Amino acid sequence: MAKFGDSLLGEIAMGLEASGEQFIWVLVTEVLKIGVSIGAKKWTLCMGDDGVKWEAIVKAVKMVLAGEEIKEMRKRVKAFAQMARQAIEEGGSSDLSLNALIEELGCLSHS
Known part of the structure; x- marks a missing residue:
């Protein structure tokens, strides 16, 4: 299970809220081509606060749900x-x- 810093969780929350879409958030992988990149390029157990921005989450959610x-x-x-x-x-x-x-x-x- 990954641990996220407060700043990163804030970015994720703002991005999901700003997307205006209903969803269930799940861990997926681009290797299987069933996921969308949101900026983090490598898996780590504890992510820093600078890996993901809320704007990227909005774009990813809209791409998946509307694209x-x-x-x-x-x-x-x-x-x-x-x-x-x-x-x-x-x-x-x-x-x-x-x-x-x-x-x-x-x-x-x-x-």
Whole structure:
């Protein structure tokens, strides 16, 4: 979980309020092309107060909620959601990995 300074939280709050849009704020990544940059260029556990300005947040919120990019982002999110569901189903990659881990740990406890 990231920690933000008071100044940065103020900028985020002003930007979200000024966008005039209703939303749920979530952590996303540009690598998956389901996010929008707001100025911070690298992930850190504790961000300084100079990484993000409220004007950038207004622009990002409006781009996502009113722009054409949202259609493509939603398609990608649905595809990732489907892949995640398949991974946890019986026989999926996460299911198989968990079972392999359990087997390996079981072997270690019998050694």
